[in-house]
Amino acid sequence: MSDATETSGPMLAADGRPLKASLNRALRRQKLRALMLIAPLLIFILVAFIAPIADMLFRSVENGIVEETLPRTVEAMDEWDADAEPVPGEEVYFALFRDMFVASEKKIHTRLGSRLNYETTGISSIFRQSGREVEDIAEIYEDQFDDLNENWTEEIFWAELMGDPDWFAEASATEDGPGPDFVLKEGMEDRLPLTTEAYLAFAEFTQTEDEDNPASENVWPLVHAMLYHDLTGDAAIDGYTGFGSEELQAAKEAVAEFEAVNYKQAFLDIDEDWGSADVMQTIKVYSPTYTPGYFLTAVDLQLNPEGVEAQPDDQAIYLKLFWRTVWMSLTITVATILLGYPVAFLLANLPMRVSSLLMILVLLPFWTSLLVRTSAWKVLLQQQGVINDVLVWSGLINEAGRLVMINNQLGTIIAMTHILLPFMILPLYSVMATIPPSFVRAAKSLGATNVTAFRRVYFPQSVPGIGAGSILVFILAIGYYITPALVGGTTGIFISNRIAYHISSSLNWGLAAALGTILLAAVLILYWAYDRIVGIDNVKLG
Amino acid sequence: MTDATVNDTGDELILDKGEPPMWGFTVPVVAVFGGFFGFLAGNTNDAGLMGFILGLIYGGALGFILNSFVPNRTAGRWVVIGLTAVLGFVLGKWGGAAAGAIVGAVMSWVAYWIGRGHYRDGVPIYATAGQTLWHNTYLFICGFIFFFLIAPILTIIPLSFNAENFFTFTPEMLSLSPEGYSLKHYQDFFTNSDWQSAMWNSLKIAPMATILAVGFGTLAAIGLSQPHVPFRRAIMAILISPMIVPLIISAAGMYFFYSRVNLQGTYLGVVLAHAALGIPFVIITVTATLVGFDRSLTRASANLGADPVTTFLRIQMPLILPGVISGGLFAFITSFDEVVVVLFVGSAQQKTLPWQMFIGLREQISPTILAVATILVVISIALLTTVELLRRRSERMRGLAPS
Incomplete structure (x- = not known):
């Protein structure tokens, strides 16, 4: 290939480059080609499978909902020292009022209520109820402004006051639909900061959610409340001469006489639980964007204002469920070893013709639909099912003594042992098939009894098969969902069933994700062990 | 139970090879088998003890008569089958x-098996009685485990022809009367719109997912089997992971993620999810065929002037095709x-056959499920046969002796 002998320098390839560089280039090209072939699938798996798993991991700690729904409250709560005063002061309730008003207009306050209800029972109903009533608080101001000057309840007046003149001209001419995007009048933010914030929220909500024109929709009473606070506070309207400046000046003089609202008191009037340290501190504890709360719940702990503590006994179910999943999976693994070992031994030692016929009996269940096998067990194990009928018929039990073998742990163990048995037999068989029979013969000729020859010579060589089969069966068992759900009743269910329950029934997705993450971690550790012992490339199917 | 009895009578008797003693071994052992069947038969008529005694006598008589006077095994067995029937x-x-015919077949087999010393076939000639007993007990245990593996699947097949809406054998079925059997559950499956739409959904989703999985998977497997692949282990671990991660976790993750990108509840979403789950099987089977691939074939092809595409299509593809097809079947x-x-990623419009079965088993339990199950068993037998044939073909083509 190369004429290296002719030159004295580095060996050269046919094209005159140094051979080393040329080989490197070829190798690089080969690597690149391999990667190019793998890339489409890798990207597909990353998007369709790894990303969802990552999303689940993220959800198990994600807790943005509190900050999204109650941004001002969360900010105000930073100042509040829960150790010094168990219930926060007026500023927090003022922030809560503004947040709750916006949230209830957007109808997202109940979602937050359900989220916090996982941590402290009862919060859900407080939130649901308060959503309706914060509007009443704001209307106290709206009515007073209305009494002062009817312009203050005219949406067109507000639009002209707050909006940019160009925008207003265009919006007031629009008859249908949301009209042009709202543009704030220059300087309004400095003059009336709170009002501007409220009006912007109103305009955005009206245009994007309701798809209406802010110039023709009733202004939120929240805007009036904020106007009151601006005018009683440091509103810089003295230099303002544009539209509505007279009304603003008049209002500024009048607001001193207005009836003011004590927000804390108002919330307490809605529901006295707003004054409970438990509720307010729960909001504070769960205000960060990321929380360990779901993981703590998943291991029967809870995050309280006082710190981490154990769940009350009647709610501590997850550790028990994890433990049950593990011991039942272990039982199933041991059962498959006990049943699989003799069969694999037989298959490995019979002549090929017989063993491949018998192998069909192992492979047929392996290929049969999981639901078919589960339904078969459901049919067999029922109290009026085939096994009980046979036992009654043969006189081993009487009619009254029909065995309860389904909807309990026994049912799950029997059905899953049957379903997972091929996963034990196949790896065991492939290991046993490689053990030379001459070893045992040699041991016997050296004087070992059958038992000794098996125990000292054959069995140690079959241990890798047991290891591979056990890890495989155990990994599959701890994640099982369908079979326990169908034959497990209430006492035979696994952690997976609880995860499914939280996804589809209780909608506590964070907790479902945390439970799933713990299960995933356990499986990955076993997977790693499997890879070390067997090598993932050596998995054989059928 | 029956084997324990063999021990009592057999321990000191089977010392020499050849046929065991008639009265000291054959007759009592066969009698015990007869007693067992007699007990079962007697129980159905509420006379277990009577049945047991009659069975003992019948079994003992069979053991004696067949081994003493009927040297023609086939004839003897048929006579006993007819008589017991x-x-x-x-x-x-x-x-x-x-039932009688089956019992007769078993009994006559046992009689000759014991009487002619065939029970010692599997052990060396010097094996002690204990070893012989252990060997047969072991075979019996294995038989029981095979029975455990296959019986549940076989039981549901006759049950699916039940004329009643029961999940167990009715007296009519046991007496083999035609009224006990019907095809109504199959009829229900083929006419009920729920089941039909579920079947069509399955038939729409599975092939698409298979095509995606096979297409991407085969390319990647070819890539992975190249001699120099950087990060081979890590890539392999990622590609195999859908098989290892528990389904409920995959389901939860996909549900959350596909909801975010509006794929939840769509046909495409289910197809993507299923393709991801099927890919590890394609990778494993195709790489397994490629491991034994003789690279000198491609070099020879290139040497003879074929370009890489032709080499792939004419040399590589035919050789790995069996692996690709069985991966596709998986x-x-x-x-x-x-x-x-699919329970989580799909919506009611993507309800597949297993989903419908799951609902059926969970809520309104109907024997139509057994008819569906039987159809699925037949399909799996067909698939199993195909995969096995492909495997043999592949080994033959690669010059290995089929095993």
Whole structure:
């Protein structure tokens, strides 16, 4: 290939480059080609499978909902020292009022209520109820402004006051639909900061959610409340001469006489639980964007204002469920070893013709639909099912003594042992098939009894098969969902069933994700062990 | 139970090879088998003890007569089958006759097996009685485990022809009367719109998922089997992971993620999810065929002037095709059987056959499920046969002796 002998320098390839560089280039090209072939699938798996798993991991700690729904409250709560005063002061309730008003207009306050209800029972109903009533608080101001000057309840007046003149001209001419995007009048933010914030929220909500024109929709009473606070506070309207400046000046003089609202008191009037340290501190504890709360719940702990503590006994179910999943999976693994070992031994030692016929009996269940096998067990194990009928018929039990073998742990163990048995037999068989029979013969000729020859010579060589089969069966068992759900009743269910329950029934997705993450971690550790012992490339199917 | 009895009588007797003693071994052992069947038969007529005694006598007589006077094994067995079937018919009509024929077949086999010393076939000639007993007990245990593996699947097949809406054998079925059987559950499956739409959904989703999985998977497997692949282990671990991660976790993750990108509840979403689940099987089977691939074939092809594409199509593809097809079958059956992921990622419009079965087993339990199950068993037998044939073909083509 190369004429290296002719030159004295580095060996050269046919094209005159140094051979080393040329080989490197070829190798690089080969690597690149391999990667190019793998890339489409890798990207597909990353998007369709790894990303969802990552999303689940993220959800198990994600807790943005509190900050999204109650941004001002969360900010105000930073100042509040829960150790010094168990219930926060007026500023927090003022922030809560503004947040709750916006949230209830957007109808997202109940979602937050359900989220916090996982941590402290009862919060859900407080939130649901308060959503309706914060509007009443704001209307106290709206009515007073209305009494002062009817312009203050005219949406067109507000639009002209707050909006940019160009925008207003265009919006007031629009008859249908949301009209042009709202543009704030220059300087309004400095003059009336709170009002501007409220009006912007109103305009955005009206245009994007309701798809209406802010110039023709009733202004939120929240805007009036904020106007009151601006005018009683440091509103810089003295230099303002544009539209509505007279009304603003008049209002500024009048607001001193207005009836003011004590927000804390108002919330307490809605529901006295707003004054409970438990509720307010729960909001504070769960205000960060990321929380360990779901993981703590998943291991029967809870995050309280006082710190981490154990769940009350009647709610501590997850550790028990994890433990049950593990011991039942272990039982199933041991059962498959006990049943699989003799069969694999037989298959490995019979002549090929017989063993491949018998192998069909192992492979047929392996290929049969999981639901078919589960339904078969459901049919067999029922109290009026085939096994009980046979036992009654043969006189081993009487009619009254029909065995309860389904909807309990026994049912799950029997059905899953049957379903997972091929996963034990196949790896065991492939290991046993490689053990030379001459070893045992040699041991016997050296004087070992059958038992000794098996125990000292054959069995140690079959241990890798047991290891591979056990890890495989155990990994599959701890994640099982369908079979326990169908034959497990209430006492035979696994952690997976609880995860499914939280996804589809209780909608506590964070907790479902945390439970799933713990299960995933356990499986990955076993997977790693499997890879070390067997090598993932050596998995054989059928 | 029966084997323990062999021990009592057999321990000191079977010392020399050849046929065991008639009265000291053959007759009592066969009698015990007869007693066992007699007890079962007696129980159905509320006379267990009577049945046991009659069975003992019948079994003992068979053991003696067959081994002493009927050297022709085939003839002897057929006579006993006929005789016992007649006895069964007297006791329990046609069902009894069928049971009797089976018992007769077993009994006559046992009689010759014991009487002619065939039970020692599997052990060396010097094996002690204890070893012989252990060997046969072991075979019996294995037989029981095979029975455990296959019986649940076989039981549901006759049950699916039940004329009643029961999940167990009715007296009519046991007496083999035609009224006990019907095809109504199959009829229900083929006419009920729920089941039909579920079947069509399965047939729409599984092939698409298979095509995706096979297309991407085969390319990647070829890439992975190249001699120099950077990060091979890590890539392999990622590609195999859908098989290892518990389905409920995949389902939960996909549900959350696909909801974010509006794929939840769509046909595309289910297809993507199922393709991801099927890919590890394609990778494993195709890389397995490529491991034994002789690279000198491609070099020879290149040497003879073929370009890489021709080499791939004419040399590589035919050799790995069996692996690709069996990988595809695995991917197909994965999607076709899958229920957890589709339960979460799909919506009512993507209700597949396993999903419908799951609902059926959970809520309104109907024997139509057994008819569906039987159809699925037939499909899996067909698939299993195909995969096995492909495997042999592949080994033959690669010059290995088929095993």
